[in-house]
Amino acid sequence: DWPPLSRFEAAKAAVDRFIGALPDLYDADLDDLYLMGFSQGAGLAIALALQEPTRYHGLVSLVGFAPRVDDTLLATKPLLNMPTLMSVGLTDDRIPAPIAAHCRQTLIDAGAELTYREYDTGHRLNRDGMHDLAAWWRDRAG
Template sequence: MRLIHAVYEPAGEGPHPTLIAMHGFGANALDLLGLAPYIADGRFMVICPQGPMEVPIGPTRGYAWFPIRMGGPPDREAIEDAGRAATEFLNVALQKYPVDRKKLVILGFSQGGMMAYRLAVRNPSKFAALVGIATMFPPELKDEAREPESLERLPTLVQHGRADDMIEITRARASVETLQSLNMPVTFREYDCGHEITAETLTDLSEFLTTKVLEPVISA
């Protein structure tokens, strides 16, 4: 597989409900893996790909999906390259691991959330749910939305801290408005925290995944 990745696999042969978890700028494949036992009581297989771009973080190094240009326009080519790499990874992972394809969730934190939005909006029928944490919806993606009927059936959870000093809460609120304009069923949760995942975040995430993916209520 092209991207380094880490995997948490529940007991049993599967297929398992599966969460593709995409880390933020400067982190790595292990960054979100430690959350796996606490998400919905560890019932999801969690697959964490690592961004292809190496970035210096003080004396060590981290990884990113695409470069950040402070005050400048985004690097569209790098973003598209990352999108292609993530899509290729996803397709191979579905073949390699015992994934329940009817219960596949895409989740991203910060920059990884932007990638999760990109994958979901372009291929909504692949996913049972979408989660964006401490992130923002890239405005240009609205014009790239595909399969509107699938988007309208894609449960989406947006979680954000009011004290986030990396991505301001106003960007998350604007993202929710954009998602709603695409008729996506959005659940929005704000927290008294910064650019982070807290115990309260995990509790709400677990409840969302349980009710929308693991034990959905099917209306007649």
């Protein structure tokens, strides 16, 4: 069974501390944050976006999953119009097709502006996926 949103609290706190340190460490602009994660990191990225959607400008889920989310939260459309890329490996043995489909539906139900891509690969991002990811970022950098 996939973890509920509440199971991400400790990881969320660690990411919050890291993000808070970015301006001092790298002179980062906290007004232009995007989230990207692979596998479990994608689950964390989705959890963060669902909990603090106004903090982030976009979301990338690479062969990952979405945490279990209460329908009441989804009804508020927390990711309304958030640019989101979801990449799925069709032969992924770690994130099987039903889980990927659930993740996709969660993002749709949350209101994300979803770009969904499937690739003939397992639990990784292949060359086509890397090209699509680069194009997605280029579209946002303009």
